[in-house]
Amino acid sequence: MRIEFEKxxxxxxxxxxxxxxxxANVSCTIESGQxxxxxxxxxxxxxxxxxxxxxxxxxxxxxxxxGDHQITPETDNKNLKPLRKKVGMVFQFPESQLFEDTVEKDxxxxxxxxxxxxxxxxxxxxxxxxxxxxxxxxxxxxxxxLSGGQMRRVAIAGVLASDPETIILDEPTAxxxxxxxxxxxxxxxAQQSRGKTIILITHNMDDVANYADxxxxxxxxxxxxQGTPKQVFNDQELLNKNYISLPQSAVFAQKLAxxxxxxxxxxITISELTAEIKQQIHGD
Amino acid sequence: MDKLIIGRYLPGDSLIxxxxxxxxxxxxxxxxxxxxxxxxxxxxxxxLVFVLFAVYVSKVNLLFFIKGLRPMFWLIxxxxxxQAFFTPSNDPIWHWAFLTLSKDGLVIAxxxxxxxxxxxxxxxxxxxxxxxxxxxxxxxSILKPLKAVKFPVTxxxxxxxxxxxxxPLLIDETTxxxxxxRARGVDFGEGxxxxxxxxxxxxxxxxxxxxxxxxxxxxxxxxxxGYKDGEGRSKYRVLNWSKRDNWTIVFMVLVTAILLLLRxxx
Ligand SMILES: Nc1ncnc2c1ncn2[C@@H]1O[C@H](COP(=O)(O)OP(=O)(O)OP(=O)(O)O)[C@@H](O)[C@H]1O
Ligand SMILES: [Mg+2]
Numbered sequence: 001m002r003i004e005f006e007k008x009x010x011x012x013x014x015x016x017x018x019x020x021x022x023x024a025n026v027s028c029t030i031e032s033g034q035x036x037x038x039x040x041x042x043x044x045x046x047x048x049x050x051x052x053x054x055x056x057x058x059x060x061x062x063x064x065x066x067g068d069h070q071i072t073p074e075t076d077n078k079n080l081k082p083l084r085k086k087v088g089m090v091f092q093f094p095e096s097q098l099f100e101d102t103v104e105k106d107x108x109x110x111x112x113x114x115x116x117x118x119x120x121x122x123x124x125x126x127x128x129x130x131x132x133x134x135x136x137x138x139x140x141x142x143x144x145x146l147s148g149g150q151m152r153r154v155a156i157a158g159v160l161a162s163d164p165e166t167i168i169l170d171e172p173t174a175x176x177x178x179x180x181x182x183x184x185x186x187x188x189x190a191q192q193s194r195g196k197t198i199i200l201i202t203h204n205m206d207d208v209a210n211y212a213d214x215x216x217x218x219x220x221x222x223x224x225x226q227g228t229p230k231q232v233f234n235d236q237e238l239l240n241k242n243y244i245s246l247p248q249s250a251v252f253a254q255k256l257a258x259x260x261x262x263x264x265x266x267x268i269t270i271s272e273l274t275a276e277i278k279q280q281i282h283g284d
Numbered sequence: 285m286d287k288l289i290i291g292r293y294l295p296g297d298s299l300i301x302x303x304x305x306x307x308x309x310x311x312x313x314x315x316x317x318x319x320x321x322x323x324x325x326x327x328x329x330x331x332l333v334f335v336l337f338a339v340y341v342s343k344v345n346l347l348f349f350i351k352g353l354r355p356m357f358w359l360i361x362x363x364x365x366x367q368a369f370f371t372p373s374n375d376p377i378w379h380w381a382f383l384t385l386s387k388d389g390l391v392i393a394x395x396x397x398x399x400x401x402x403x404x405x406x407x408x409x410x411x412x413x414x415x416x417x418x419x420x421x422x423x424x425s426i427l428k429p430l431k432a433v434k435f436p437v438t439x440x441x442x443x444x445x446x447x448x449x450x451x452p453l454l455i456d457e458t459t460x461x462x463x464x465x466r467a468r469g470v471d472f473g474e475g476x477x478x479x480x481x482x483x484x485x486x487x488x489x490x491x492x493x494x495x496x497x498x499x500x501x502x503x504x505x506x507x508x509x510g511y512k513d514g515e516g517r518s519k520y521r522v523l524n525w526s527k528r529d530n531w532t533i534v535f536m537v538l539v540t541a542i543l544l545l546l547r548x549x550x
Binding site (some may be wrong): 077098109113159 | 460461463464465467471489493
């Protein structure tokens with residue numbers, strides 16, 4: 001599903017002097033089937049940006065187009081279900097949304113709200129629990145008996161189960177162990193190859209380099225840069241302003257460059273880096 | 285939910301902010317008491333001038349106070365209408381079935397309206413210019429004499445300040461959970477009554493769970509920093525009584541005297 005932001009501004013609590021600017025005049029396009037990463041330091045407006053995509057927040061001015069839905073300041077709160085079915089969202093701390101007495105019921109909650117029958121929802125639950133890497137025996141457990149990481153997987157399963165066309169992930173791997181993190185990221189990449197549009201908020205630049213097709217950089221409520229990860233990580237101006245840090249491979253390459261290696265463009269993944277080094281050492 | 289002005293602190297600096305919170309707390313209650321002494325146009329007008337003067341000195345925008353009235357709007361309207369239409373009179377301006385509108389009734393209604401305004405403004409002034417922590421510190425300090433009868437003043441004050449501290453936290457948490465459930469297709473405020481009530485289960489349970497876990501974490505954090513209740517705890521925030529507080533008392537005595545004077549003019 002194609003998503004387009006047109007001059008979107010959002011200020012929190014417009015009538016209150018304690019207000020803060022959430023988004024300032026953001027325009028961008030996210031193509032269908034793309035894996036887009038959004039980075040930026042704490043409080044830069046990333047969560048505010050993505051909450052507009054399923055109308056949890058409405059713009060103070062500007063328009064968001066999601067597939068054939070339009071969200072404007074006038075959009076009312078009714079009839080948003082079709083949009084929210086298409087746009088699934090995993091929140092920063094999804095474990096705090098679990099409430100049913102079994103994992104299965106919790107995963108079925110979303111699908112049933114979106115009009116799945118009991119059987120369809122059950123089927124989706126048993127499929128998704130496998131997809132997120134927990135066995136079927138977890139279905140009968142209480143979500144409150146799980147560890148934080150397991151809760152997060154259940155919450156992710158609950159969002160995937162409604163079969164959304166676009167999946168928004170707000171720091172889905174914060175606090176997971178390295179193996180778990182890779183599993184979860186691979187899971188999202190697999191969802192992309194099944195035709196889904198993925199939007200990922202993250203602080204991990206290696207995840208950006210390894211998984212994303214497109215990168216957007218937020219700073220102080222503004223969209224300050226966008227392009228392929230390679231373009232953005234090679235954008236000297238952005239780097240100088242310290243809006244973003246670099247993936248490990250690029251940092252390593254910079255250190256090599258100081259010792260006499262030359263890179264036309266900074267390699268951003270390990271495989272790119274090793275290829276470059278090999279070529280420069282063997283000279284072929 | 286964020287629109288509630290009463291009970292919210294607004295950072296700022298002015299004479300009113302710097303007054304000893306105990307004094308502010310006591311004066312607020314004192315003022316609410318003397319509002320009921322007013323009995324004619326002059327005395328109400330005087331109290332209104334006093335409140336507006338206090339607002340002016342506090343340097344808080346008057347708009348905040350007017351917004352503070354909003355949640356009470358229906359209550360005020362109801363009470364005022366009750367007074368206006370149900371005050372019996374021999375000399376009604378307008379009469380229909382059991383409703384009577386008279387000059388006396390209207391005057392009483394206007395007084396009631398003034399009382400609401402005065403009381404709401406002064407309490408809003410207290411909470412806007414005093415942090416919740418200061419308020420609970422003052423309550424502790426004011427209740428101290430009760431220690432003599434074994435009333436657990438310190439513990440009650442601690443409970444109070446923790447509770448106050450948690451209100452904004454829980455509001456945030458509720459908003460977050462509501463967003464998450466909305467994204468999973470819950471419609472709040474749609475459908476019949478049963479459906480609406482049902483829609484709150486997915487909020488209340490996570491809210492309970494997270495409140496318990498926050499409380500549990502807090503208890504551990506406090507114990508690991510050596511908290512134990514009992515006597516002899518020193519205070520990090522010290523309440524300081526200063527000259528301006530004395531002057532404020534003098535000022536209040538003056539206000540009371542003028543009020544009593546105005547009151548006796550009939
Ligand atoms: N509910 C709210 N009320 C008022 N201001 C808010 C609210 N939520 C966010 N803000 C403000 O909007 C700005 C952007 O916040 P946002 O949550 O989008 O940041 P973020 O980029 O997601 O940060 P993080 O990496 O910490 O999640 C911040 O300055 C924040 O203070
Ligand atoms: Mg965020």
